[in-house]
Amino acid sequence: MRRISFLLALCIFAESIALSQVTSTPTRSGWLFLDEEQPLKDNELDSDIDISLSIIKGVSHYLVSKGIILVVTPVPIKARVYSDKLDAPLSLSANSRYQRALDFFKKNNIFAVDTLAAYRRAQRQSPQNLLYFQLGSHWNTRGSEIAAQATAQVLMKLPQIQEIDKVNVSLRRLPPLKTEDSMMKMIRPESTIPIVDIIEYDNPVDVTINSSDSLLGDAVPSIALVGTSYSEKTWNFPKMLAYYTKRDVLDVSLAGQQIWIPMQKYLSSTEFKEAPPRILVWEVPERYLLYPPGGYRVADTGWLNTLP
Template structure:
């Protein structure tokens, strides 16, 4: 049996014409699409150029006007390795209006859609935020820590020559104490022993010190504010009491003796600095992490009867009525009424010379060049240092000039 051959279907007479017509139509559509893409890309490129040009103009205007400074007065090598220079440039340029507006928009959208908190803040359990610097393993960490330990030892020796005692107080990281609120947020194991290693070297160098981990650990998460870098009033009060007990064991007494009382404001929203650092503080409160409610405490010195004593009669310049204790440090000493709680625990006023953003040595340098130190030096100095600053780059060396 013969297999029938496959015969292709007959081709219509006008088929080649239809094929040519479809091919021509496709070419026309591609040409139109290419033209549209070309025009669109040109418009996008022009828009980008305009955006960059406006940003350049706004940044240039700030630089020319002297409103921003891209580089610090003194540039040190560690600042390049740790990214401090590029971070400073980015921070300074962000002061221009256009970058600020777009940055705020980007931060808000990233938080609402992705729960992203930006490069400086990390999210823990719901409504808990942590500072990224606490979780950072610093470049040349051991070298930095050793340099800072030696600087403290040298300062202690110089102060001792002037009969001024020094107590160094270490504030542990929030992520160390409130560890149960980290949830999936990991803390590097390399950071576990850095306080103990640092204070051990201070002990060897003869520097009195206090690690507040023991005082804050029993409080757990309640020692800290949820959306802020700093301790809560409970944590601040526990720290003040621990410092007072340590000074007693050292035989140090704060003067002049005073009495204090405290008052409490009604509960109110306390803005968290980590919400600000995350760039989401411009959003409505309901879209932010749950706001913190705090009844702020005020410590007030009670008036004393003006009865002259032999000491005050002999004190021609009134120095006997000045605090003999000075507090230097960071924003921890300026938050949650820590200085007030310290005065109340000591039963004496304290000169608070702490500095916001002072990091390791900013407040120390400001105070030692302050007329208050040169003209009426204290008998003891309490130096509060956050754990996260122990191993960061030592870029602001302590300068201690002799008293005259």
């Protein structure tokens, strides 16, 4: 346990240093994109992606051994969803990365949500309604809600979902709210493309869950969500997942700690040991597949081996 705590502290420190080095680049369309979303050249980080996918496979095997179903919700990079706003097309390697991950999950019998397909349908239906912030790095509430809907559709096809008590969940749409999600302070100093710092608004929702309506009154939800800053309360992804499944969701997401640390921390927790979920949803931003444990974003190379 001391070893796990030390590794977690080391990983968090490394992550905080790395985050301070993340930069963004403006495009002539007036949008900002994270530089790390695009490798500098094709196949530059293919081996790192392979490592990340193999670790996700290892986590899936670990959960299956305990009778738990893993469902991965990939979060497509903003540059993929809005590639028409880029000054140059995605590299061949970056362009194929998302589908490569989906193909890997299918081949290895890991349930995965095709979030990008859901986004494409939404864009065709109402192209004027954005899914990501123009100047920010995250999805907005609409993007979060569509991802929650797509994830719920996958969950509702699992036989295990029928064994989980339903709860009463209500959703209320709130007035537009100014967002603080902006990458203006992260622009590369050498950038020569002018960009206007516009005010962006989000359309937040309020989701209320009444767990007391559960027939069996489970103390701990049977669906757990491990996620990143995309699952922060700002965009209500966990509660909207509860709304569209009509099941309570235990949110153990951690912002600013990549994808490996939140998962390691949860699987090593007393909460997981004493009340494991039946279904575990892993919200995985596509760009984090570029940074497996042992890379500059995460210090620990053997954390999966530390799990009980």
